[in-house]
Amino acid sequence: MLHLHVWGPAFGLPSIDAECLAIITYFHNVLPSSSWRLIPSNDPAVSPSNLLPALQHEDKWISGFQPIIEYLTSAAICDGLDETLSPIQRADSVAYSAYLRAHAGPLVDLSLYVSAANWAATTRPAYSLLLTFPLTWTVPTLIRAEAIKRAEHLGLAELDTDFDPNGGLHLSAGRDALPETFRRHIPLMTKKTVHEEMTPEQAIAIRLFGLTEDCLTVLDDLMKGGDEEHPRFFTDAAVSSLDCLAFGYLALMQKPAVPRSFLKDWLEPKTPRLHKFVDSMLAAITARGDLPWATSEPTSVARFGGRILDSVLRHIPNLGEQYAAEMRHRAEHQKTGLDQRALMLIMGVVLTGLATGYGFQAYRAMQPFGASTQSWKPRRSRTRLSEFGQLGSMLSSAMGPFQPVPSGLDVGARDQGGPNGMLVEVDSEVD
Amino acid sequence: MAGPPSSRPGWFAVPAPVRELFKIFPLTTLPAESLPERAPERARVRPSLYVFARTLEDARSSRPSFNPQCLKWQTFLRIAGVDVHLVPSNNHASPSGSLPFLLPPTTPTSIPEKQSSTQPSGNAVTKPTIPLTGSKIHRYAKDNSPRETTFSDSPPSRTEAYEALLSQNLRPAWLTSSEKLYALYLHDANTPLLKALYLPPSPILYLPSLHTLRNAATDEILKTTRRSLVDPHRLLVDATDALRSLSALLADNDWFFGLPDPGLFDAEVFAYTYLILDEAFGWADDYSLAQCLVKFDNLVEHRRRLYERCWPEALGEQVNTN
Numbered sequence: 001m002l003h004l005h006v007w008g009p010a011f012g013l014p015s016i017d018a019e020c021l022a023i024i025t026y027f028h029n030v031l032p033s034s035s036w037r038l039i040p041s042n043d044p045a046v047s048p049s050n051l052l053p054a055l056q057h058e059d060k061w062i063s064g065f066q067p068i069i070e071y072l073t074s075a076a077i078c079d080g081l082d083e084t085l086s087p088i089q090r091a092d093s094v095a096y097s098a099y100l101r102a103h104a105g106p107l108v109d110l111s112l113y114v115s116a117a118n119w120a121a122t123t124r125p126a127y128s129l130l131l132t133f134p135l136t137w138t139v140p141t142l143i144r145a146e147a148i149k150r151a152e153h154l155g156l157a158e159l160d161t162d163f164d165p166n167g168g169l170h171l172s173a174g175r176d177a178l179p180e181t182f183r184r185h186i187p188l189m190t191k192k193t194v195h196e197e198m199t200p201e202q203a204i205a206i207r208l209f210g211l212t213e214d215c216l217t218v219l220d221d222l223m224k225g226g227d228e229e230h231p232r233f234f235t236d237a238a239v240s241s242l243d244c245l246a247f248g249y250l251a252l253m254q255k256p257a258v259p260r261s262f263l264k265d266w267l268e269p270k271t272p273r274l275h276k277f278v279d280s281m282l283a284a285i286t287a288r289g290d291l292p293w294a295t296s297e298p299t300s301v302a303r304f305g306g307r308i309l310d311s312v313l314r315h316i317p318n319l320g321e322q323y324a325a326e327m328r329h330r331a332e333h334q335k336t337g338l339d340q341r342a343l344m345l346i347m348g349v350v351l352t353g354l355a356t357g358y359g360f361q362a363y364r365a366m367q368p369f370g371a372s373t374q375s376w377k378p379r380r381s382r383t384r385l386s387e388f389g390q391l392g393s394m395l396s397s398a399m400g401p402f403q404p405v406p407s408g409l410d411v412g413a414r415d416q417g418g419p420n421g422m423l424v425e426v427d428s429e430v431d
Numbered sequence: 432m433a434g435p436p437s438s439r440p441g442w443f444a445v446p447a448p449v450r451e452l453f454k455i456f457p458l459t460t461l462p463a464e465s466l467p468e469r470a471p472e473r474a475r476v477r478p479s480l481y482v483f484a485r486t487l488e489d490a491r492s493s494r495p496s497f498n499p500q501c502l503k504w505q506t507f508l509r510i511a512g513v514d515v516h517l518v519p520s521n522n523h524a525s526p527s528g529s530l531p532f533l534l535p536p537t538t539p540t541s542i543p544e545k546q547s548s549t550q551p552s553g554n555a556v557t558k559p560t561i562p563l564t565g566s567k568i569h570r571y572a573k574d575n576s577p578r579e580t581t582f583s584d585s586p587p588s589r590t591e592a593y594e595a596l597l598s599q600n601l602r603p604a605w606l607t608s609s610e611k612l613y614a615l616y617l618h619d620a621n622t623p624l625l626k627a628l629y630l631p632p633s634p635i636l637y638l639p640s641l642h643t644l645r646n647a648a649t650d651e652i653l654k655t656t657r658r659s660l661v662d663p664h665r666l667l668v669d670a671t672d673a674l675r676s677l678s679a680l681l682a683d684n685d686w687f688f689g690l691p692d693p694g695l696f697d698a699e700v701f702a703y704t705y706l707i708l709d710e711a712f713g714w715a716d717d718y719s720l721a722q723c724l725v726k727f728d729n730l731v732e733h734r735r736r737l738y739e740r741c742w743p744e745a746l747g748e749q750v751n752t753n
Contacts, residue, residue, distance in 0.1 A: 019657075044659065049658070049659070049660050049662065050659040050660060051658050051659055051660070063658075064658065064665075066669070066672075067665065067668075070668075087679045088679055088680065088682075090676070090679065091675070091676035091677070091679035091680050092589075092592070092676075094596065094600075094672050094673065094675075094676040095589075095592040095593045095595065095596040095676055095680075096592045098592070098595045098596040098598075098599035098600050098673070099591065099592040099595035099596070099599075101595075101599055101655075101657060102595040102598060102599045102655070103595065105657060149654060150654050150657065153654075214591075217588065218588040218591050218592060221588035221589075222588065222589075222592075328659065328660060328661075331659075331660055332660050332661060332662070
């Protein structure tokens, strides 16, 4: 039995991740539903290489779209989809797969993750449905940070304005955020320029459309001259691995209902063939029957807690990057447990923490420079107020003669001692 | 009261003896210091291509650069027959932060030489030239090619796909291997000139620069492969896939896409294949990428063909390296 671990469904698609979507399509096309299980584990850490999709076969783990396909063929589990292709078509398939990763991947990242409006309205809620409670606060932001890093070479950082002035409550948009009735009383201070009125997506629309056009035209050119109803990349093969991968990326461009749908706006009118391709692939998936969904094993409390701690640690500035690099180093060298390096690191962190904490406390305990030391001490230990520490002592010495009367019974006894309200000289030590 | 006579100096006038004293200065005016030996000439007759080069001699004799990006453009300019002057350089010299870049030759202007020496900083001598990078080098090479043959364009979308294949599959494998290479490279004490040019001699500076280099390479690989770990075995498998695809694409043709003349894509492939199979490069003996590449005879042939075409002067050496 093959267990395929993926990111869970979103936007009406079987997965939120392009490569997971691609490998699900591939499996669904080559294997009968009875021979594999689809597990939405939503945790890359299930596989040793920390990547989804991951295939678990007996006790072997294989991660990534291409490696899984190679494993299926090499372990003779099933025939590959690319068997019927000619050598040059295979070469094309490899090249265009690389092209998809290099160019379509960053576009999907831009649309779903980098664009602040789309992220807030669509992608983040989708992740919230997939993850359980405390992880919804920590994990999606990490995923987004990775996507931003992948797409930053395109130089479209404008999309990443979390302070989208047209978005929600923002200081510069204070006027619009107020209720209509209050707004009448506030004079109009500034007038927005045309550029400020535009959303970030509109402001850089030309560059965005340029990128989209470059990417999709290349794909569209390869698909030319095929079946008009069911377009595929290589017409003589029904579905190839390139079709699966392209479906993964293109479906994520077309299907999610994002508020700033620049990819969809290009895809529908300009490259109707690709648009039709996504629909026909999706229809083919549903036509082949249900996907063999299985519930993931319940995670243990320790593992869940570990994942929360891990994601929180990665959020710490500076330290988080070091931590991520160290974890990657350990995973690459397949180290588990404690070794000398890890012990040294932990010792280092603990010692640094202690030193910092001690320094901070010492600093807090220091007197402000130039201030004279004043200490207030009770002369009479009887005073109740002195029970309240230094402030109490100060008060009790200031209100020296006043004795709170706790109860009526005591009054008589006290009167015998002397006249009421004796004034007592109290001196405070001032140095 | 009569006004002061006009000959009388005002309140702010410098007294005559002081004025005399100051008139002596400057005592002598020394001739202007000449620019350092390696400074670029003020007027370029040939375009200069700034590349990574091992030694100054390598650059003077226009030997292939050791950086694939640089070698790509160097090769393409040679294919186009544009004679360039190679300048060994590093990233800090580049306006865009990366090499290579090309400075076109200065256009001679009508202003006579004599006048230009009197006002060296003015724009009278040369028009300031803008450094060219990437596709602009491509256009420059096309426009200035002395050859009559027009560059026939390869099918654009397929070329783009295969270029992505190079950058996506071959480059990460290249980067992992060059991590090893740099370590080996930097420990090499045989080339004192290299040490003087590139390496800070003290370990205090050398170790951090090596660390930065490795981190940059790791980040680059993780970004392009969209994975969370660097898996050298996987990268090698991807690179082999890429080479197999390129081999299938080339088939029995002389140049890629069946064109009569080599083009930019040939230069790009050559930049990798030349360096991978370059024995003088200092690869470790069990270098696996080279072992993958020698299996594809037509790529090796393509490399030899292009090298002979672009570096005809080096044919004698070619015999013992290949």
